[in-house]
Amino acid sequence: METRNLGPQGLRVSALGLGCMGMSDFYGQRDDAESTRTLHRAQELGVTFFDTADMYGPFLNEELVGRAFQGRRQQVVIATKFGILRDPNDPSKRGVSGRPEYVRQACDASLKRLGTDYIDLYYQHRVDPDTPIEETVGAMSRLVEEGKVRYLGLSEAAADTVRRAHRVHPISALQTEYSLWSREPEDEILPTVRELGIGFVPYSPLGRGFLTGQIQQFDDLDPDDYRRHTPRFQGENFQKNLDLVARIKDLAAQKGCSASQLALAWVLAQGPDIVPIPGTKRISYLEENLGALQVQLSRQELEQINEIAPQGAAAGLRYPEQMMRSVNG
Numbered sequence: 001m002e003t004r005n006l007g008p009q010g011l012r013v014s015a016l017g018l019g020c021m022g023m024s025d026f027y028g029q030r031d032d033a034e035s036t037r038t039l040h041r042a043q044e045l046g047v048t049f050f051d052t053a054d055m056y057g058p059f060l061n062e063e064l065v066g067r068a069f070q071g072r073r074q075q076v077v078i079a080t081k082f083g084i085l086r087d088p089n090d091p092s093k094r095g096v097s098g099r100p101e102y103v104r105q106a107c108d109a110s111l112k113r114l115g116t117d118y119i120d121l122y123y124q125h126r127v128d129p130d131t132p133i134e135e136t137v138g139a140m141s142r143l144v145e146e147g148k149v150r151y152l153g154l155s156e157a158a159a160d161t162v163r164r165a166h167r168v169h170p171i172s173a174l175q176t177e178y179s180l181w182s183r184e185p186e187d188e189i190l191p192t193v194r195e196l197g198i199g200f201v202p203y204s205p206l207g208r209g210f211l212t213g214q215i216q217q218f219d220d221l222d223p224d225d226y227r228r229h230t231p232r233f234q235g236e237n238f239q240k241n242l243d244l245v246a247r248i249k250d251l252a253a254q255k256g257c258s259a260s261q262l263a264l265a266w267v268l269a270q271g272p273d274i275v276p277i278p279g280t281k282r283i284s285y286l287e288e289n290l291g292a293l294q295v296q297l298s299r300q301e302l303e304q305i306n307e308i309a310p311q312g313a314a315a316g317l318r319y320p321e322q323m324m325r326s327v328n329g
Contacts, residue, residue, distance in 0.1 A: 003015060004274070004275050005174040005199065005274070006173045006273075006275070007170065007172025007173055007198050008170050008173050008197040009151060010098070011040070011077070011121065011199070013077050013275055014048045015048045015275060016047065016123055016277075016289065016292070016293060017047065017050065017292060018050050018051065018277060018279065019051045019278060019280075020051055020064070021054070022036035023038075023061060023279075025056045025060070025061065025091075025128055026058045026138035027209075027225055028221075028224065029220035030226075032064055032235055033128075034281060035068075035248075037283060039068040041286060043069075043072065043085070049076075050077070050079065051203070052078070053081035053084070053123075054082055054084075054109065054110050057166055058086040058088055061310040062113075065078065066114035067117065078114060078116070078120050079119075080110050080121075080122065081122075081125035082106035082107065082110065082123075083097060083126050084126055089111075096128045096326060097129070097131070098127065098128030098131040099136075101137035103136060103140055104139060104142075104143070107119070117148070118148055118150060119149045119150070120150050121150070121152075121173060122140060122149040122151070122152060123153035123155045125156075125157065126155065127157050127329030133161050134168050140169065141239075153171060153201070155165075155174070155203075157168075157174060157328070158189075160193075162192055163192065163195070164182075171196070173199040173255060174193050174200055175201040175202075175277075176200070176203070176206065177203055178200070178267065179202065179206065179207050179263060179267060180201035180207065180211060180309040181210070181309060181314030182212050182230070182314065183310075183312075184313060185200070190270075193273075199275060200275075201274075201275050202276045202277070205242075205265075205276035205278050207232075207263070208227055208230070208232075210232065210245060211248065211260065211263040212258070212259055213260070218238055221233070225253075230320065232316040232318060233316075234316070234318070237315040237316035241315050241316070244309060244313055245259065248262060248305075248308060251308065258266065259291060261291050262292075262305070264289060264295075265295035265296075266302070266305050268292065
């Protein structure tokens with residue numbers, strides 16, 4: 001398995017990680033047994049980087065990941081996140097907190113759920129507009145000093161926020177949505193993290209599954225699937241995005257790979273400081289995704305892909321308007 005470096009402090013991980021969110025929340029029914037088999041298979045195939053968060057479930061995903069890697073803890077890099085508040089009794093209620101006292105409380109709770117005494121990479125999931133980033137990262141840095149956390153990260157933070165945070169304590173990774181239909185980080189985010197030597201971790205590199213070509217109609221989504229409520233999966237946007245994916249599938253067929261492998265290979269080709277974390281709860285999709293590491297794209301093929309999916313090619317916002325206010329903070 002190819003490995004890549006995240007950040008100035010030398011965090012080394014597999015070139016592809018595994019996003020674990022969908023195993024417990026948002027994308028239809030849970031199957032913990034199948035998800036556990038997928039986690040174990042990922043490790044067998046050389047994946048070392050596993051991404052979770054306290055709000056997935058809420059709380060259930062950290063427990064799942066913790067159970068799966070009991071007895072294997074030293075062989076994996078576990079990243080988790082804090083900062084989005086959800087009520088287990090009403091998960092639709094949301095809040096954000098970066099208050100120093102909450103940072104410590106959230107970390108201790110995550111450690112307990114994960115069944116470990118340290119977190120490899122601890123992200124602030126969303127920036128709290130009411131708490132200066134310096135205070136939040138200051139509290140996170142104290143967790144590093146105490147040995148509870150090894151490396152720090154941010155998620156969906158604006159370029160200036162990243163700079164301010166990095167001055168308080170080295171930031172190893174910035175996690176932001178990035179894919180063939182979400183290329184906005186190319187404007188400011190990627191240049192900033194590269195200037196600072198920070199690694200970049202794209203989540204949803206397969207466009208929440210749309211770029212795989214497996215979703216052909218709205219009813220392919222389970223009734224309780226979160227994606228039913230996102231703009232890119234609704235109305236005219238759905239068909240426009242389906243047309244975009246059809247062109248990606250055609251190019252992938254010419255290349256002799258799947259659409260998902262082409263989409264992931266494109267992300268991987270954007271730089272050695274990028275570690276995508278495609279999510280799945282199925283072994284078959286995991287193995288297909290890992291096949292992207294064998295797909296080499298020529299300059300001509302990259303140009304073709306850029307013509308098919310330039311920045312702004314996707315129809316619709318990536319989140320509902322209310323949720324868009326919490327990104328790039």
